[in-house]
Amino acid sequence: MRFHDSIRARLVIGAALVLVAFVAGAGLAVQRAHADSVRTARFAQLQSTVYLLLAGAELDAGGVLVMPAAFPEPRLSLPGSGLYANIVNVARREEWQSASTLGLSPPFQRSVAVGQWRYDTVSGAGRAYLAVSYGVNWAGRTQAAPLVLSVLEDKAEFDREISVFARTLWTWLGGAALLLLLSQTVLLGWGLAPLRRVAHEIQRIESGEQAEVEGRYPTEIAALTDNLNTLIKQERVRQTRYKEALSFLAHSLKTPLAVLRTALNVPAQLPATVTQQVARMDAIVQHQLGRAAASGAARFAPYLPLAPILNRIRESLGKVYADKGLAFTVECPPELNWRIDEGDAFEMLGNVMDNAAKWARHRIAVSVWHEADRLNIRVEDDGPGFSDMQSILQLHVRADEQVPGHGVGLAVVNDLVASHEGELNLSRSDLGGARLDIVLPAA
Structure with a gap:
């Protein structure tokens, strides 16, 4: 292992270089000061001898x-x-x-x-x-x-005195430098011990011996270990979601496939049956793909401005449902940002606004605001509303058990909201139709 691959080696070598430079500089300064002091003292003694000569000198x-x-x-x-x-x-x-x-x-x-x-x-x-x-x-x-x-x-004699002092000085400074270097090495080992423990725990996580970082660490490392645990949990949730989506997909496609096999025996009903079951399988696939693709609570996602997304969805739906002449009202502060994946935001807002546009007669009202570390989304329309709101929420568990007429949109939204640990509520709107409220906590 090269020295620059190790933080400990870098710190030890850096500390050694700084210590050597400091000790060398201090030693040279002290040695020079001592030499100047001794030289001055010697000259003072010689000056005293000159005065001694003056005291004894006479002229006849x-x-x-x-x-x-x-x-x-x-x-x-x-x-x-x-x-x-x-x-x-x-x-x-x-x-x-x-x-x-x-x-x-x-x-x-x-x-x-x-x-x-x-x-x-x-x-x-x-x-x-x-x-x-x-x-x-x-x-x-x-x-x-x-x-x-x-x-x-x-x-x-002067040189001998300087030499003795220099030898003594460098011997003590060298010993002190060595002692300091050893002390620094021990302190660095103690200070970096939490990093070694983190690395050991990560190895255990990789080998499957433990599920997450479990130790308690200093404040400087605690943020790292907390974020690492969050990443591990998100990755496991994502893997679980993929496995569940594949399992649900395989299970949900059994019934349409069985119906198609049965329809082969009745040629007269085959075209209508194929059309119906293909549409059903397409809805199932869309639902499970939406569930699997949900990013979930994105602690590390960048903050996303929501107003531009709402405006783009409104413009797109205005073109799709141009024949209905719908009046969209969107209230969202332009400075409102939220930590969420852009794909999740488009999927969630797009589905609820599309569902409202599909059933609305004339008006759709969308409100988005931030309150107490929570993002609130409300979509209302003046359509017929939900016939059985409790059943709709309960039946979103399986894509082949959806309320007729609502497609897979609300099912995907329900799964997205759940992946963000939020809440989805259905109620009656003051506009006369349905009201859908989504509350997302901060990641």
Whole structure:
């Protein structure tokens, strides 16, 4: 498995890269700050040595530089100690060097402006030094003399101190980074554990060991598992609907086929019988196809504007029943949207409006509105109305047991409404005919 195929590997590698970059940046910053601090401290010590030289320096009556035999800083008297001093009497072109320079030729600064401090890192004879120089106009007994005082310290000690600190710093930072990385890996494993459990449950669902995702998960995953369970339920309902439709279709076609076989023995009745039973089988097939094609409560369907659908159905029915001169009244807010499959919407609204147009004398009124998270659809006509409303609703279970005259339209609508977990009610309209009310809950 490649690393980019795993969320855990991506997070671990990403966290490691960020951690390494942070630790490297922080380590370099701390190391540099320490080096600057140590360098500043070293220069301050060398500056103190310069002041020590100034305190011991004297000029005799002839302007000759006179220095004491010993200094409070013992390294100035120890040959090769690593601390070296030099004073240049510019007027007399004479120099004084500390005893520590015996046998050495350190690269002292011999030209510094009066009143100027100079801090440098210099090299000479294959060695590096930290150097502090100071130019001063020294007031002697008879006259003033310009002096250049220079103090050098072997840089090896400074480099050693920096090296020890860097080694200690990177050892601790590396250990801390490793500990943090291990901690992040453990935390990521703990944080991603719910995803692994979801994947395991999905495998069990695929193998048929369980019906849905059953575990309780954090809020960030709960929405995913809820939607997944909804999809699983919808798919099972759809499969059940297909199986039932095939079973009902096979069962419902037995009677018309038996009638046709019987009619073969009566040639005189055969044409009328064939016409009647073919129409009956066509209605049965339409009914079962409508049931099987119903999408059901579409939680993931996009919101569909209903006003354009109602207007298209009204225009189509106006052309189909043009000879009746029907007056359609459609009341639907133009901004009303509902989460429903477009095919289901056309099938449901088209069938109820077509049934009303078929039986209406002059007027059809359609009202659609939204109230309390429910979609309300009402279709009324001024026709004869339903003769036995309770029987109509009960007989929609089977396509071969329909109320004569109503076709398969209301049966398909009843199944669609049931698939959306809604309600279908039939009653008497104020227009004098039938009133059909559909209430659909939000998906």
